[in-house]
Amino acid sequence: MGIVFKQSFSNLVITYLGFAIGAINTLFLYARFLTDTYFGLVGVILATSAILMPLLAFGVPNTMIKFFSSYSDKKTQDGFLTMMLLLPLALIVPFGVFSYLANDAIAAFIGHRNEIAENYVWHIFLIALAMAYFEVFYSWSRVHMRSVFGNFMKEIFARLAVMILLFAVYFDYMSVETFLQALVGVYLLRTIIMKLYAYRLRMPGFGVSFPSNTRDILTYSILIILGGSTAVILLEVDKFMINQFIEIEKVAYYSVAVFIATVIAVPSRAMHQITYPMTAALLNARDKSGLAVLYQKSSLTLFITSGLIFVLIILNLNDLYLLLPESYRGGFYVVLLIGLAKLFDALLGNNNAILYNSDYYKAILFMGVLLAVGTILLNLYLIPKIGITGAALATFIAIFFYNLIKLLYVKAKLGLQPFTAETFKVVFLLLIVSAVFFALQFPFHPVLNIVLKSLLITIMYVGILYRFRISDDIFGVLSKYLNPKK
Template structure:
């Protein structure tokens, strides 16, 4: 619950930044530039992290306190440098060539190669120390730093730009410093939870861990490519302002994934522990319950966004109002993601991760090819369609793979009931438009949708977890 509330609070601040401050305080060109820098950094991040965040979670339980754990943690801290140092050298030596490549369509991108590298490095080590905290079952502070801290700093920086205290160039430099500071704070917190005592003796299973980390690079890179490469490739084909328009539509759709991000902070280490203990009964139950709960919550968010989207776009500048189809397409991809529950955690922490990672690489290549084909042909809608097709293919393969290897799947009769409920509400409310101010329209329609959705869930007890939560709050309201 704390993770969910923190994540939503962060997304509220992010919504203010992306939908109102960025769109009004920066030109479309520089807003697009910010998105290109952050997306390119995110694509580099899994490479620089060297798969360490996943490796730390997977293997931590197997090392007891003492010198063995010290040598393991020392390896986890130093391993990312294996790729960070060569990439730093390449960024320096080939700075001009990289800048020319990134700025083929938009020259403004050329001078920001080091911004991309430094933010990518900061993101990578942040994830390492965040995983460090997760294995100690302390995910809330890291979640706050990831979801809230960065966005609050960006809000302050944008206000300084508006007040003409700093320039846009200074804002971009401060953005780099913010990511480095966030990583430093997370490192201090992680070391307080589990002190690092340097021990350069390699753990007994170092070879297996490094192999796992190397393969996780492929899987992590594939996942990030699926999420971020569309923005980078838009920059390569059409004017950079379009990255800003696409990012706003994408952010609206990404809010659907907030519950999944919060739950994964909890289910990932739990799944690793169940697999370590070979508790297949508990794993299946967690798989189905996480899937149903996420589908219920994400489905409701999808309905609220799609059915209020026309009113929501009334708050944005005219240039940003053409993204309805993008939101729908990317939103459906996020809902399908929710149906998978803790599928990723099962695969990454099992003995079958190698096959999945190879599939991920293939699908990352497929994503790039789809973007190369569809962006020049259909513009921003083409980028959204390419992302949806890649996610749909990737998720379907993962569902089938877990079903084959573990003989379990997340779909139950309750999943079908929730799907029918979603379709029914969508059809009922799609044609309803209230004649009031956009704020009143959104509030009124949202209250009706939520009331009907929750009433059906409670009346028919579709989910025992949701029913339990609703019963608890209804008891409090009634004073019992």
């Protein structure tokens, strides 16, 4: 796990830098440079594209990681990689034809509640296509244990480009309509750059035969579409459905609150870049003891880091909202509910990687489909009743039960569980820190208040972690800085 921690560090820095740029975009630039309506429209376009992405990718990103390490000879690997490049076209082509033939009907559906969304069907399709093939080429680099550049392109490139485009709108160098067209261009360019990098690592050997287990690959890919779609539906369908029931401006307010909560998931996103292929390799090698160690240590490390972020966000949220335009300040319960869901995700460590790369993936995929349907039904009921808080509550309920099922399923089938005595020590530590700092308020400017409170919380939290050596991996890292002579 120490190796995982070190390899994850570069991705962690990149991911946090990306989220910092995203925070500037989401919390300040979008909210001030675009109207609430157009900010909401961007949210709808990107959320709908994200929902389509797993379908258009045909499950290839997960399939590539699961099967690539099982092939030892170059010819078979080349045949497999060629197959991975072609598979997404099986759905991209028919989806493109359908979008062309049924453009008016799709536009009417998307713009049912907010007519402004009607004119962006092709924006959605092209961004979804770009997202799908980006993930294919990103997985191409990850199976060769090169994840840093891809993570940079995923977390920083698009956000930095969007920042430049937003300033161009603000200084009247481009219209909002041109900005939306340029947004499509950013995602397409990102995919092209990722493709060139992936081919630099290894050029595909076109014209070779497909692997002998092609049927197993196709079955897995088809089923993994369900799993990928389920995960995205749990995270993105709420924004799409808010657009269907209430004013599109609410998508903007909801997006800000969700972005704040999503910062909790940054450590998970960084660590999973390396733990996902490692988990696949351990499963292919049938190394159950190594898998158990990875499961528990990834859970503890992520719970410690994400738990600290959760506490920092919740205890500083009132001051943070004072920095935003007044219309964006009503999302406390959205942040709390989505934040708790993300914290539960972190607690499960590499649970998803275990399930999607094991022989038991079929059952959990179908369970996920049922929960995705449940999410949609919950949104249908709760959004009209309590607005964006209803969307957050629907997401929290769905993710809670989905994660609980996955946790119990891995325990039942593989005899593995992520919790140790240290897990409960971290729970107790989080409760103590929250209780100590809950009522503490400084009378200064919100930025200074956030800095002071965050510094005090972090010192107490990290100090207790170090003093009681709750995690060996984190203790080792802290020792390099707190006690460098040892």
